[in-house]
Amino acid sequence: MVSVSQQASQDSSTGEEFVQTDPFDPLDVSWLHPSAIGQGTMRAIQLREGLKLEILDVPLGYEHSAAEPETLCDGLEFHFHIQGHHEDGLTRVGDHEFGIYGSGLHPKHCLYSPEQQSLEIWLYVQAEVLRSILADESGELPGGIAHWVGSEDERRYARVGKVTPPMERVLWEIVRCPWQGIPKRLFLEGKALELLGFMVEWEQSIQGQETVQKLPTGIRERLHYARELLLQNLHEPLTLAELARRSQLNECTLKQGFKQEFGMTVFDYLLDYRLEQAREMLERGAMQVAEVMTAVGLKNRSYFAAAFRQKFGQNPKQYQQQFWHFQAKS
Structure with missing residues (x-):
């Protein structure tokens, strides 16, 4: 470059x-x-x-x-x-x-x-x-x-x-x-x-x-377990009620505690994770955009493109083409 x-x-x-x-x-x-x-x-x-x-x-x-x-x-x-x-x-x-x-x-x-x-x-x-x-x-x-x-x-x-x-x-x-x-x-x-x-x-x-009072250790452990469950079910995301039940939290504690611990709501975190996974797949270049979208558990191409553009400043196809153009020039 x-x-x-x-x-x-x-x-x-x-x-x-x-x-x-x-x-x-x-x-x-x-x-x-x-x-x-x-x-x-x-x-x-x-x-x-x-x-x-x-x-x-x-x-x-x-x-x-x-x-x-x-x-x-x-x-x-x-x-x-x-x-x-x-x-x-x-x-x-x-x-x-x-x-x-x-x-x-x-x-x-x-x-x-x-x-x-x-x-x-x-x-x-x-x-x-x-x-x-x-x-x-x-x-x-x-x-x-x-x-x-x-x-x-x-x-x-x-x-x-x-x-x-x-x-x-x-x-x-x-x-x-x-x-x-x-x-x-x-x-x-x-x-x-x-x-x-x-x-x-x-x-x-x-x-x-960090001036906000820290969550109790037990609650934090359950929130981290809830995050694991969330990411293990990319293609069929658990509802808030099911996620709360399986992590032994009530829905209010799950919603408020998750945002305090991870800086985002539950489903904003899931979307952000999906987009990061999509970015890495696009950079590897082995899959088409539609295949990447499916692999990260999304089904609507317009929604995927809009969310990706909001996070990374480009459409998925543009990002992939730019990345590989950069690689070729290097």
Whole structure:
């Protein structure tokens, strides 16, 4: 996906070969074939001091595992996965997920990624840049995100969430940015700040949810069992009454508790799961759209197309064609 100029240079500190991706921007460079990841590119764009984007595009990755020492991280990192998985000692981030990492100590760990194709966007923000953008007159960060900035002896904050359709739209706009030079830098900085805005909004909403009183352990166990029953019956979904009976909950507790525990109503969760399964099947390319729809337990093609478009921003057929077009270009 990332086009690079032909003028290659050598990084004297690492010995790796890199090229200037944008001939009008010396702060936009790509490392070719990162040996620790697989065959592909890592594009780094320094937007300004303390604000950087990186695009990892590895169409031919392989299983990778490496021991990493304890590290003091003085900046914040936001990892957005369009495709790809990794484990880093604090989180496991998969397809269509993002990871938030605050400043502070990253513990000794084993960095692992399976054999896979990867397309990821990483946003790096120094703590002082975050404060310059978001702090109030007294220099304090807004409630709900102040914990992103940790002390030197404090384990860094980390959390994983789902990439939403609006986030994914911005990620693809970054990957496909057609401009060079100053217009490109202005465009990408705007998109970087848009991603940061999504992260602030998501984190504040999560922190707000966690102030709600937690459910008793027994109720939570039954709700998780209800979720298992729900997903085991994709083609013939249980009614709320049957789901409540089999999980030994009353309907009111099931409805209210399920939304508190999983963030959605019972049937919104079922639809979301079906759509995620459909997305994965479309990406594998072995089935037609109608076959995918049937495989995830849906029967109305118009409804399937509308729900898929609302979640992923494209019709199922368009998504499949775009995905395989991306694979072919890679």
